Amino acid sequence: MASISNNEIKRVKSLQQKKFRDESGLFVVEGEKMVEEARKSHFAVEAVYQRDEIGEEAMKRISSLASPSPVLAVVRKPEDIYIDEPASLSGLFASGGLFLALDTIRDPGNLGTILRIADWFGIDAVFAAKDTVDVFNPKVVQSTMGAIFRVKMHYVDLPSLTKEVLAAGGKVYGTFLDGRNMYSQPLETGKDKPAVIVIGNESEGISDAMAALVSDRLYIPPYPADDPGSESLNAAVATAVTVAEFRRRTY
Numbered sequence: 001m002a003s004i005s006n007n008e009i010k011r012v013k014s015l016q017q018k019k020f021r022d023e024s025g026l027f028v029v030e031g032e033k034m035v036e037e038a039r040k041s042h043f044a045v046e047a048v049y050q051r052d053e054i055g056e057e058a059m060k061r062i063s064s065l066a067s068p069s070p071v072l073a074v075v076r077k078p079e080d081i082y083i084d085e086p087a088s089l090s091g092l093f094a095s096g097g098l099f100l101a102l103d104t105i106r107d108p109g110n111l112g113t114i115l116r117i118a119d120w121f122g123i124d125a126v127f128a129a130k131d132t133v134d135v136f137n138p139k140v141v142q143s144t145m146g147a148i149f150r151v152k153m154h155y156v157d158l159p160s161l162t163k164e165v166l167a168a169g170g171k172v173y174g175t176f177l178d179g180r181n182m183y184s185q186p187l188e189t190g191k192d193k194p195a196v197i198v199i200g201n202e203s204e205g206i207s208d209a210m211a212a213l214v215s216d217r218l219y220i221p222p223y224p225a226d227d228p229g230s231e232s233l234n235a236a237v238a239t240a241v242t243v244a245e246f247r248r249r250t251y
Helices: 006-014 019-026 032-040 056-062 087-095 107-122 138-143 158-167 236-247
Strands: 026-030 044-051 071-076 098-102 125-128 153-155 171-181 194-198 216-220
Touching: 006 056, 019 026, 019 153, 026 032, 026 138, 032 044, 032 071, 032 216, 044 056, 087 158, 098 107, 098 158, 107 125, 107 138, 107 236, 125 158, 158 171, 171 236, 194 236
Parallel strands: 098 125, 098 194, 125 153, 171 194, 171 216
Antiparallel strands: 026 071, 044 071
16 A cells, blocks of 8 residues: 555645645645546646545645545646736737626635536636635635636736726626616627626625726616515525526527
């Protein structure tokens, strides 16, 4: 049986914390499907640990899961995940495209689900405010179900990024309780010009800074229209409903 040193165990386990992920540029992936997705992607896989090789006890020590999976990998973050100059992304908007802008999503499950939605609907890139939950958080990674390896994502100053989109002749959409019925409004689907859908924080919604830059305020109507029931939709659910309507318009 292959051995794993105590120092190596400590190093892998430390990656459960953002501080050490940022310092090392590494994160952890667990599960046979997820590790296979990592291997097939453009991400660099630094190390792979098999439970059958290092033993059950060692696997428990390096795993963040209640029931450790048979395999765990240490993977290097892409170099372009953090963008300091939003203008460097302007080339992405030259031929249109549909994008998401996450305005401080805090819940790991929501971020993971939003990436799965982006993957399913072919979103061209996801942009996130710098105080959005870390996409390499183990809970986020697991909840993406592999989408983290297929969806382009960048942490960036959202207002500056949004201004780049508007300068390219694009549209910026957001959902608000005082917006216009999404189903009866003309929508730029990203076919000819870039279109960005802003997804607000779970409790605060879209920030004032981003709301001031939204070119079209949309509303997801409840059914029946005069009896909304719940106060609002979960951020990931609202993302799915909104993106599905934009994509429906392209067919």
